Amino acid sequence: MADRDDVCVLLPAYNEAATIESVVEGFRGAGFENVLVVDGGSADDTYELAEAAGARVVEQSGEGKGQAVREAVRRYIEAPYVLMADADETYRAEEADRMLEPLFDGRAEHVIGDRFADMRPGAMTRLNRVGNRIINGAFSLIHGHDYADILSGYRAFTRESFQRLSLSSEGFGIETEMAVECVKHGVRTVVVPITYLPRPDESETNLRPVRDGGLILVTLYRMAKTNNPLFYFGSVGMSTIAVGAVLGIYVIYDWFVRGVSHEVIATVGGIAVVLGIQLLMFGVLSDMIVTVSREQTQQLENLANRLSEERRAARSSDDETDAPAPENRQN
Numbered sequence: 001m002a003d004r005d006d007v008c009v010l011l012p013a014y015n016e017a018a019t020i021e022s023v024v025e026g027f028r029g030a031g032f033e034n035v036l037v038v039d040g041g042s043a044d045d046t047y048e049l050a051e052a053a054g055a056r057v058v059e060q061s062g063e064g065k066g067q068a069v070r071e072a073v074r075r076y077i078e079a080p081y082v083l084m085a086d087a088d089e090t091y092r093a094e095e096a097d098r099m100l101e102p103l104f105d106g107r108a109e110h111v112i113g114d115r116f117a118d119m120r121p122g123a124m125t126r127l128n129r130v131g132n133r134i135i136n137g138a139f140s141l142i143h144g145h146d147y148a149d150i151l152s153g154y155r156a157f158t159r160e161s162f163q164r165l166s167l168s169s170e171g172f173g174i175e176t177e178m179a180v181e182c183v184k185h186g187v188r189t190v191v192v193p194i195t196y197l198p199r200p201d202e203s204e205t206n207l208r209p210v211r212d213g214g215l216i217l218v219t220l221y222r223m224a225k226t227n228n229p230l231f232y233f234g235s236v237g238m239s240t241i242a243v244g245a246v247l248g249i250y251v252i253y254d255w256f257v258r259g260v261s262h263e264v265i266a267t268v269g270g271i272a273v274v275l276g277i278q279l280l281m282f283g284v285l286s287d288m289i290v291t292v293s294r295e296q297t298q299q300l301e302n303l304a305n306r307l308s309e310e311r312r313a314a315r316s317s318d319d320e321t322d323a324p325a326p327e328n329r330q331n
């Protein structure tokens with residue numbers, strides 16, 4: 001049975017001197033000895049304070065939260081389970097067991113903490129709340145799953161499942177990319193309620209809501225190309241058809257009302273409609289290919305798991321056969 005010794009607490013940090021010490025101490029006080037802080041080249045005392053609090057500290061080779069998470073899991077973490085949190089004291093170490101329970105029970109490979117389940121006053125601005133709702137709604141619409149809070153920084157996952165994800169995001173889009181990749185690769189994902197606390201007054205956020213929110217929406221749409229091609233190409237196709245239809249209505253109106261012909265506009269409108277229909281057809285075909293590919297991948301994974309179980313059973317049977325028979329005792 002897995003326990004805290006099988007968990008590495010991952011804390012990406014950049015200029016978090018005001019909170020990093022208490023965050024590390026909180027997780028260590030909750031029984032997690034393996035705490036890894038990835039420092040993104042902080043200009044303050046984040047590195048030294050984290051090390052003094054008992055964390056293992058490494059300096060990331062690149063920039064951005066996404067790069068820090070990828071580098072940490074692939075280079076510095078050997079534990080089978082990873083508990084990821086922000087270093088800004090907005091998450092409770094006391095809720096770590098709640099995050100890890102679905103992993104330990106085998107019910108999930110990836111766990112997302114839902115901040116909206118218990119968001120304390122002042123923890124998130126109204127602009128950020130609206131942006132989060134829009135992004136979560138877009139994710140549900142595009143990728144067909146409702147994960148409640150895909151931007152949550154409180155995550156728990158198996159190292160094995162993380163290695164199956166194709167991640168490239170450098171900044172705060174890493175959470176969104178992880179959620180999309182979990183859907184794409186069929187990673188069993190569970191959402192658990194957590195408490196979200198406001199940042200301490202002396203702590204400054206590294207998040208830029210408008211710019212980062214826009215990048216996250218672009219990431220969601222871009223990743224739909226391989227996860228939901230019908231939406232990706234279909235939305236472009238429908239928009240192109242709509243443009244062609246508007247141009248066509250204008251040409252027809254001017255022809256009947258004013259007797260004026262617009263050959264060039266009519267040609268552009270017709271091309272737009274044809275192009276839109278082709279994009280829709282391409283989206284349907286791509287969706288069929290993705291569906292078949294997923295089914296074949298799932299069948300291959302099931303076959304690999306079955307072969308692995310048969311090999312283990314065969315090895316176990318051979319061990320029992322090779323074991324020496326117990327000697328009979330003479331009374």
